[in-house]
Amino acid sequence: LLGLHTKRMGHHVHYEESVESTQKIAHRLAQEDAVEGTVVVAEEQTSGRGRLDRVWYSPKYTGVWMSIILRPTVPPQQAPQLTLLAAVAIVQAIEEITDLSPDIKWPNDILINGKKLVGILTEMQADVERVHSVIVGIGINVNQQASDFAPNIQKIATSLSIESGQQINRAELMQTIFLKLEKLYDDYLTHGFKVVKLLWESYAVTIGKQIVARTLRETIEGTAKGITDDGTLLLEDLHGKVHYIHSADISLKSK
């Protein structure tokens, strides 16, 4: 990539025209000892994966579909912090190259006007003590037009191009993400999660709002109070009881 000013993010890029999923390739490369900052990027994914076993629609030439290999020296239970870190870096990059100000919805959706713009899927290879690698999968809807989305998807998804009215240079977007990510990540490794947490909370639409959280077991309604230091959502229900939410689908209650 031209004009890359990072120390390691994006220095090794595996570029593919069409793959099943960049996550799959990144997992393989991580096992083969690929260096930190290695990126797998594809023009199209034929079985892009989302959270909770969902499909991630990844049509040719219109989006950024990539997986980044990180090797943080943190215990496995702290690895989810990297999802929040990636979300912050992506919002910063979007703010730098467009006039848009996206919001983050816990844990890792990036939205504009309530519609999904970016999804992040973080997966790790670890044993009890040690993280071997964290694969941060990032899907960004970039240059799709509204008619490129199926009618039912048009209601819930959007792209940078739809929202800004401009064509966006995908290479420039990726480079800006690498820069922001590297800076935050270095800061995180030396100073811990604090700065990332503050930034994340400043972009989060969820915090302080009435929300509904659907977990695998139950549906809880209440006020999102904040996140803990490991990125768990604190939800105070209507009776004042605080729940620690590790994994759920969140929707904002309309007033």
Ligand code: BTN
């Ligand atoms: C979600 O919101 O459910 C997460 C979506 C993550 C999609 C990205 S695209 C690049 C990488 N490869 C995949 O198969 N998924 C992630």
